[in-house]
Amino acid sequence: MSYDYVEKCFSILQYIPSHVREYFCNHVGCTLQPKSLECYGIAMMVDVSGYSNLASNLAQRGSIGPELLSNSMNGYLDKMIKIILSYKGDLVKFAGDAIVICWTIDDINKYQYIMQEEYEEIKLALLLNTVRCSLQLLAELSKYTVEIDNLKIDLSIHIGLGLGSIFNVHVGGYPGRWEHFISGGAVNQVASILDFAKAGQLAMSVQFYKQFVKLFTNPNIDISNHQKGAIIMEATIKNVKLIFFQKSIFSKLPNIENLIELKQVEPPQLDKERNFFNNLSQSYYLYNIWKEYINEGALSKIESGTKNLIKFSELRRITTVFVKISNIRFENSNDLSLAQESLDAVQRALVLQEGILRQFLIDDKGAIILIYFGLPPLSHENDAQVGIEAALEICKNMKRVNDNFTIGVGTGMTWVGGIGNEDRADYSVVGDSVNMAARLMMKAEKNTILCDEETYKLTKEIISYKSIGTLQVKGKSKSIAAYQPVNSSVMPIHLPKITTEIELIGREKEIEKIENLLVSYSTLCEGRTLLVQGVEGLGLMPLAELLIKEAKKNKINVW
Structure with missing residues (x-):
């Protein structure tokens, strides 16, 4: 197989979740189709406090701001990712200020011939592994201060854990973009309790805690029960000693080291990866499958020769569109078809208006689709107009397949760049306007669109609006003006394919x-x-x- 495709596979490896990589390696020749793969597992969310504040402050420093933010955050995320991977977690999503991770037992069938007691031991070992990972994250990253000249901002984390059924979901299609996300009972548990934990705390679901206490003969853990059902734990010296060194754990799980490896696993060497791809003779197949799971902004940078996307950063005016679909919960098999049809409705609009699909996420409150306008190679001089036109088109398409959605749109200067480290990375957009679009999505009435004042000012000569007045939104001390686009006063713009010269816009x-x-x-x-x-x-x-x-x-x- 071509050496070129071996290198291409390796160039995108860090942008692909472990599940996606392993699934297509184990199912060579499998075509891209919507699928929902159920398994048992543990879901974790790590929420970073102080990230948006740091981004907003550094954005005021002009052209040097993106580089400072990139260096600061990636140093922090590097430590976090290394800890997660050392406990064999699959980092599924970089979701705004949060990271979504899971540990799963994917092939339950291979355990059908062992005793139920042994299977329960494996599940307990997986649980213990995630608690240890959580406590190490809290111990090392809960008090992390970023100091740049006279700027001093504290970063911290809080964590949520849940267990049960997990669905590895694949949706996508024309024009070629596919998304992988996790959903199910474990994810819903975490989403519902995460905010109960304060900085430096771990929130466990009731289901998780009931299994957790089985590890101990006489539980003597420092915990507090939240009134809504979450069990809160901190990385106290007592808890760390108990979780890492308590003898009763090893008596209950005598084969713990064999059940799950807890030692740091070094990332594979380049030569080893090359041999892996060559032996499979599937480099061409794997690259063309894997790349469909990477957003077009990141992929264009990688394919144009950017050697290290993590070090790339810039300030760009971006229009952000958030779509919330409240009735997708993955409680039964029908949710897969509804998720696929909803994404189709979005992607049909993006083909016409040239937006970049960033993410598909799901939790206990429904699904969220995130889209950007203004990222090369699909930047335009009128991205605010393009974004509103796309939102109107999505609204029209969505009503044919789903009658329970809201859309938020925001425009502003943002930080754009690579986040993560050499083992797991993503291409992200951070800024106040991104947060604003998310807040407006939550405030919009059913089946309607709300946009911020900046988007309105840039498009009011072309788009007809209804003023909503002012709204109080999370993160803002003062009320903000909101507008509901009704229709376009001109024919919708269907844009020609943009060339690489679009990089010069801005x-x-x-x-x-x-x-x-x-x-x-x-x-x-x-x-x-x-x-x-x-x-x-x-x-x-x-x-x-x-x-x-x-x-x-x-x-x-x-x-």
Whole structure:
């Protein structure tokens, strides 16, 4: 198999959840189809406090802000990811300020010939593993201070744990984008209790705690019961000693080291990965399957030669669209078809309006689909208009398949870049306007759209709106203005496919400097030195190509 595709597989490996990688390695030749794979497992959510505050403060520092934020957050996330992977967790999603992880027993059939007691031991070992992971995360990352010049911001985490049925869900299709997410009882438990935990605390569901206490002969754990059913634990010295060193655990689980490996697992070496792909002779197949699970913004950067997307960061004006579908819960098999039909309704609009599907998430309150307008290679000069047009199109499409949704739209300057580390990473957008779109989605009435004031100002000459007045939303001390788009006063814009030159949108100041320099040289013969610098991935090559193209157009020699 082509060495090129071995390298391509390796280049996207860190952006793919373990389940997706392993599923298609174990089912070579399997085509992409909607599926819901049920298993037993434990779901964890780690919520980071202080992330949005840090992003907002650093955004005010201009062009240096993205690099500072990237370095600060990725140092923090690097520690977190290494701990999670050392306990063999599958990091499923980077979901805003939170991370979704799971531990599963996927192939239950292979345990059908062992005794029930042995199977219960395996489940208890899995549970113990996740509690140890949680306590190590809390001990090492609950008090983490970021200091940059005179700026000092504390980062912290709180964690939720639930167990039971987990569905590994795959949905997608035309134009080729697929999404994997987890749902089911374990996920719903975590989503319902996560906010009961304060910074530095772990919240367990009642179902999780009932199994947890089976590990001890005489439980003597420092816990507190929340009035709504969550059991709260902290990484106290007493709890750490009990969970990691209590002898009764080893008497109950004498084969703990064989049941589940708790030691740090080093990431595979490049040569080992190459041999793996070569032996399967499926590099071409795997790459073309796996890449469908990566959003187009990240994939375009990777395929254009960005060597380390984690170090890439920039400020961009982005229009964010959140779609909430309240009646998808994955309580029965019908939810798969409803999730697929709802995503189809969204993707049909994105084909016309060229938006980037970022994520499909699900919890106890329903499903959320996240979309961006303004990310290369699909940036436009009028992304706010494109975003509203897409929201109206989604609204029209969705009413044919689902009558229980809301949509929120926000526009503003955001931080865009790679997050994570060399083992697990993603391509994210962070900013106040992203949070605002999410808040407006929650405030919108059934089957309607709400947008923020910035989106309204940029599109009010083209889109007809109904003023909603002011709303009080989470995270804002003052009420904010909200508007409901009714329809477009012009024909909806169906955009042509964008070329890679779209990377230059949002670079008007840099382009003006280049043009002035060339005009000065060609008319006054005044030489100048132009220094273009920045970290890898900031779009320097498109600017250099523009400089060369314009110079040749003005008959200036280029070497």
